[in-house]
Amino acid sequence: MAISKIQNIFGFFFLFLIAQNVFAQEHPSLILTKKGVSEIRAQLGTVPLFDQTLVTVKAEVDAEILHGIDVPIPKDYSGGYTHERHKKNFFIMQKAGVLYQITEEEKYAEYVKDMLLQYAEMYPTLPLHPQTRSYTRGKLFWQCLNDANWLVYTSQAYDCIYDYLSKEERKKLETDLFRPFADFISIQNPHFFNRVHNHSTWGTVAVGMIGLVMKDHKLIKRSLYGIKHDGIKPGDRDNDGGLIKKPGEKSGFLANIDEPFSPDGYFTEGPYYQRYAMYPYLIYAEALHNLKPDLKIFKYKNGVVLNSVNTLLNLTDTDGEFFPLNDGQKGMSYFSRELVFAVDAAYYYGGKRPDLLSIAQKQGEVTLDEAGFTVAKAIRDGLAAPISQKSAEYTDGPNGKQGGIGILRIQGSKDLLTLVMKYTAQGSSHGHYDKLSFSYYEGAKEIFQDYGLVRFVNIEQKGGGNYLKENSTWAKQTVAHNTVTQNETSHFGGDFDIATNHHSEKYVFDDSDPNIQIVSAKEHNAYTGTNMQRVMALIKDGNFENPFLLDLIKINSDKENQYDLPYYYSGQIISTNFKYETPKILAPLGTKNGYQHLWKTAEGNQPGGNAKFSWHNKERFYTLSSIVSPEDQLIFTKLGADDPNFNLRTDPGLMIRKTNTKDTFFVSVTESHGNYNPVTEIAHNSFSNIKNLKIIYSDEAMIAISIEPIKGEKKLFLFCFNDPSKESKHEIKINNKEYRWVGPYQLINNNN
Template sequence: MHLIKITTLLLLVVTIAAPHLSQAQQHPNLILTKDGVEKVRKNLGKVPLFDATVQSVKQEVDAEIAFGIDTPIPKDFSGGYTHQRHKINFLTAQKAGALYQILQDDKYAKYIRDMLFQYEAMYKDLPVHPQERSYARGKLFWQCLNDSNWLVYMSQAYDAIYDTLTKQERDKLENNLFRPFADFISIDNPQFYNRVHNHSTWGNAAVGMIALVMNDEELLHRALYGIEDDGLEIGGKDNDGGFIKVAGQKAGFLANLEDPFSPDGYYTEGPYYQRYAMYPFLIFGLAMHNVKPDMQVFEHKDNVLLKGVDALLNLSDADGEFFPLNDGQKGMSYYTASLVTAVDIAYQYGNQNPQLLSIAQKQNEVLLDQSGLAVAIGIRDGKTQPFVKNSINLSDGPDGKQGGVGVLRYGNEDLTLVFKYAAQGLSHGHYDKLSFSLYEKGDEVLQDYGLARFVNIGQKGGGNYLKENKTWAKTTIAHNTLSQNETMHFAGKYEVASKHHSDLYVYDDSNKNVQIISAIETNAYPGTKMHRTMAVIKNKSFDKPFLLDIMKINSEQKNQYDMPFYYLGQVLSNNFSYDSPNILKPLGNDNGYQHLYLEGKGKPSTSSTQFSWLGKGKYYTLTSATEDSDELLLTRMGANDPEFNLRREAALMIRRKDSDNTVFASVIEPHGSYSPVSELSVNSNSNIAELKVVHDDVNYTAVTIKDVKGQTSVFILSNVNASPSKQHKLKVDGKSYGWKGAYYYSDN
């Protein structure tokens, strides 16, 4: 009894004398836990998807062990050997740690131990990376971001083998490698660490993860709340033009959890970077859940992390590929490893939504932890339900009051509209208010360009952002929205764009056959108000749903307006004549126009201009209500691009000059199909005979759509009162219309 009291007293003294340390803890405790490992071991051989993942990971790790450990002196950008080797090392080490805990094979622990001590031996004398492009150079990698990736994964590996190491070995690793590493990416690089950005999220999570393994409260506080006195100048910018520090902005993991996410779970940088950031958010969140459950990280901001997973899945097309809003590489999908993590953790620590199991089933792999086991068991036990993606309107901004992104879906993603009226999206944002893209199933009909970057392809700028990302991809004319006087929204100034957002006017998906979203932008061009309304409509006279697009413009002065439509496919026909130049020249000199070749220039031949193309076996027609003075420009990307960094894609652009108040009205109409196998062409012609703006004033805008059989449908928008209870009356062409709510539509 006396011995117990003395031991307790000694432990108390040690705790008081060493404030960085709290009560001793067992390992593993970050992602895998003692209880979780026991449950996994008991179920080995009983859960097919989990067992298959174990075998796949084992084969991968065993091959790396046979290859041997290589920790080369860093020299390359992303895509180069040294970069890829260090990346493979941390990914493999994390997997080896899981295998060690599950299979209890000492070779995996030895592999991690030997790798860590190789890094420990080199790190103390390692200079900053020789490549100087980044605003925050790392040591192992060309930027601190990738160093943070390393520490997030290596923390998990260290946690997995913690109890196999002697105290002397742990002290050596922690004092010579892990603490200096954490200090370097945080205190030594506050411009990277102490901000609200996906980069900082990785840095915060990295410091926090290793803090939890080492039981270091000081490091954990730094991870959660940032560096109190960082010495940064307010208004400094990074290489992407984004502010490193904003006045009054907090830092640390909790600030990154608070500010970029809206209450709906939308991440302001867009789905591509939400996908990237969800891994550190969820992994560190899970570690905090396991080690510091009283912090309630998963419950923070009304479960916003788990909401974020649902929002992200809803920002994908029918093939699971994320919509390329802002800086987004096309083709990134929920099959990526970070979404395996997101789906598994959201299932286990959310409400075990059976629809998530269908996504996991498509991914065909799970995490090697208790959440992955839970998912695999759910699939084995037949609990899977299809993940249904309905129309959704996701707010932007920490309070949900900074615009948003609306996704209107008809049927089983037969037609999907993505409408962006969001905030700027931090440094990865593009200058394209009220832009849209359109999908039929998983195929792009009208596209958003995405980013100008070849990720991890060394031949293209070291795999980094290319200069064309600023000169083209971020510009307004690169998107399906209005450009005024060949300039960019907010003059392309980040500090101005970050202060403003578009405002939702109305969103209504209650009628599946007429779904509408409408938003207003008044700051992109001072003195000009843009009000864009888009409706996904299934008309009984049309085989497929179509999109009605109305852009109403009011300006204090006369301007030139350009409205581009970036189609994908082969041009089939049009009802206007145009001239093609013998020598291709750029359309303009700046703001993205310098990258557009003018391939043809014409004038409308009727008040309803039509342009048809074939894309991936499906026919499409753009019908626009045009004026006699309009110019019709056929453009293609590729001008002033000597290194072929841009895709050679095309657009039809409607140019309207010397106008102040005007309306652009268009219908994008999918119709028919073509099979190269049967060589059968079905319904290749448009069903629209005429599109007209029949009324436009301050209060109302009305358009009519006449089909080839003479049937006319009418759409009327109340421009100033969107209240669902407001009664409206309007007389158009001698006919009176009455309705309640923001809009009227009839296809009778």
């Protein structure tokens, strides 16, 4: 007891010393530290990946030094010259600062100094950016967000050359540039700074980073806890229609950890924005770890900042590209600079997971700091272990109680099959209205795609590189996703305020059986009076070349509705087992809620039996077999109607439509089978192995689906919709035979 007390006192005293130390700090201390830098200097030339990165970065910065400094008067949107120039400036300054520390060559410090002085010259008289699109216009850039980016990077550059500057130079920079800059993006723009949003993460981090370098308590506090009296009115919105602030919502950096991250490290806006936000979260966490260790930032909320990197890395296809949930640009991957930084930081600060080294190896570069140096040494020393992408469920919501994402992964004969089912909360202003939707991958190929966003990021010709109108009119709408739209209206009527109060409910996630992995969730609020539950299972059966996907949706409503379930496949139609008509003239499928963007390219129906639809993509065959009634319309669609600037991809889809229906099931199986090689011209296994799919029993709580293959044994899939307990016993009688099972689902052989 006595010892413990002494320890406590000592601990307190120690913390006090550290706290003191913050404000008698040496430089650099934000990310690089004096100690770290001297270690790096001592081992230069012995750590290949680090040395290699150093060469690349030097070459890049040297070229810029040769090219000369340009600090133009801001004018353009993203993609335009002044935007790209200022953006490049902050990247290069940060790198030059680091190079100065590592190489001790003064030219790098001088370059940063000269550029900063030019900014300090310009900034005091700089008006708002002339482009007016943003809800919070910046000064260097058209939106405060980019100004905040600038400050996050530039703070590091300033820290690196702090000691190189004279006191007068520092004073000029802090007085004319950094303090007014920090105030501008915070107290002068509370709508930008004082919310929970990736914008505000950047904003708070920018203010905090420069605060730490300048030893400015007030800025650090503002950064961590937000502004008290921000004047934001309830109902104020951003450009995307996103609510700025819910009543009583906290703000500041810590609130931006609390709220968007679930305890599992899922970031509610989705992986694309998590990737974008990852950098400020981690860079500031590192700086706080170095300069305010009393905060124990890496332990905050059970270490979610570092854990979330592991979550993000698992939200990828086999090429490392992020699932484009919500607004996500396809192609963005763990090769991005943010993830290079995140992987190195997660390794160094987060328990040295050896599989992270393999990703770093693939990335082929490391950050020029202690984290990157440690990673490069570990790779040199052969510590890397293979990358593992696993089945996993990630809850959404600050407390993990707002639905989630279910990822099922199962090895096929050639590629890893990956199902991503979404049953999250709305996901803030970048959320899409797509409850219970999914995407499905074979390796890195999309079998069923999620559209992603409608935006050509940084391509000036396409609306300045910003979100395009079709992002709202198409990409966010329910019909743009592989889920059910009722009465041609999006979930929650496409109303953000309503949507943001709701989330789907997880029901079952089980990846424990090698032969069947399953995920299920419910949605009761997307349509008033209608309850939906989706069950998706990847089933392995030796008689099929690959595991197949069973997709079951149960809908119950208090009135008759039209239900549309589209499947956005990729590839070319090979065959169907039903007749369809192709129109002479193409008309849009509807007039609003995304339907206006779909050309109806054919329509058919299946008078008896399952509807089968086969297509071919990149040398592989796929078949969807679906239980339909003769009344169900089978509609072929092609995206691209009402698209006056050709902003949309022209992807195909197959939609199953049930009209005048109250309660119903959608049931289908999707197989990946065979292949076609255009060189050998051999088509192998180009036919489906599903003979018949049938609901042989259903009541309010239970269903039994018979899956009859052409080759192999008939299977019965049994499911209970209202009791997810693993212990509960169920029993149904079909044709006088009793079936008993334990837990919400069962798959059995059934040759009756």
